[in-house]
Amino acid sequence: MITIDAMMVCLDLSDIDEKLVAFTRSLCERLEVRKVYFVHNIKVYELSDDFKEWFGDVDLASEVEGNIQDIVAEHFGTITDHEILVSQEPNTEVILANLVKRYHIKLTILGKKMSNKSSGALGTKLLRVLPCSVLVFPETASLYIRKMLVPIDLSDTSVYAIRLSKNLSDQFGTQLEIMHVYRLPSQFFPLISEEKAVSKAEEVVKQKFADLQKRHQEIARIPYTLVRAANKSIAERITLHLEKGGHDLLVLGLKGNNPLPSLSLGSVPTELYNTNINVPLWLVYSGDVIK
Incomplete structure (x- = not known):
């Protein structure tokens, strides 16, 4: 029997998130997973001046968390204990590696777009630095x-x-x-x-x-x-x-x-x-x- 005490699912607020959350649910239905962390890191420095001018001092972290909550509610439900973590750090690889250590993550799930849509540079970096096993889920994969x-x-x-x-x-x-x-x-x-x-x-x-x-x-x-x-x-x-x-x-x-x-x-x-x-x-x- 495979038991996973803690699993981390990395979301990027793109179309693949819904499928990634649904795939996570299918794993939790068939494996003993005790807790799932749905995570996203906001790179504030990448936001344009136009964005800041249009939206002012909006609480972006709360807005992102609400968006993720909606996806999780629809495609994951309450099948397993879970938590949503939204951070605002300049280096995504570092914050995710720290989360793995802090919460004793055994498995991280990453979504992967086809090469014509993404360079995959961040995913390659994460595979090299995350101190845990990693499950890469392509956007074209079956659930x-x-x-x-x-x-x-x-x-x-x-x-x-x-x-x-x-x-x-x-x-x-x-x-x-x-x-x-x-x-x-x-x-x-x-x-x-x-x-x-x-x-x-x-x-x-x-x-x-x-x-x-x-x-x-x-x-x-x-x-x-x-x-x-x-x-x-x-x-x-x-x-x-x-x-x-x-x-x-x-x-x-x-x-x-x-x-x-x-x-x-x-x-x-x-x-x-x-x-x-x-x-x-x-x-x-x-x-x-x-x-």
Whole structure:
């Protein structure tokens, strides 16, 4: 059973907010979530002089809070204890990171617009600085989760992601698939034939996965797909598999073992975030990594 003591939902007062709040409700209906914080930060310095001249000394924070209350009342209701937090700070990343620490947030939900509508710069910054797992919800994603994909690299981080995915799959009553993308050491060609190299690589990876299954019996019956990267990146192969497989949720484990926060996200999660995928992306840190 997955229990989330505190969840944070980041709203930006755009059209995606209603769908984001509705998706949060669907999670709370299927997971044990004890409290949800709906948050928005007003960057006052970005307001134009015309705005200040037209509206004068209006209590903007109260107006924004009222707007969010209306959305929450319509699309979330009273299904779970919740609170609305509106701040007015110059740096959104800093205030949100502080909220995660102050309220012991375990999962943050971020909305994501398609690349033709937004640069995604703030989202990328948040993924790098928030000390918790993050669920990215694209504006084109479905509210319903029927099939999940968890790509792994056979590390301890992968095991944590698989366990989370298995628990989610059991609670949601959905299908779950494990995927591994491998690369061949191209520097050895043409000394070794490509056919032999592929055969040997698959044999090695399958044996490693079999050993993983022996150590963790809970994943023994989960379908497993092995894919060669070939001329594409790992993220591109994952994206293609998502499109072909009809998955509704992608779960990735994050190592977080780099002492520099700006470098800890990793190339595959970053590339996937910057790709216009149509499914939610759950980027999960283990509890030990967060500590």
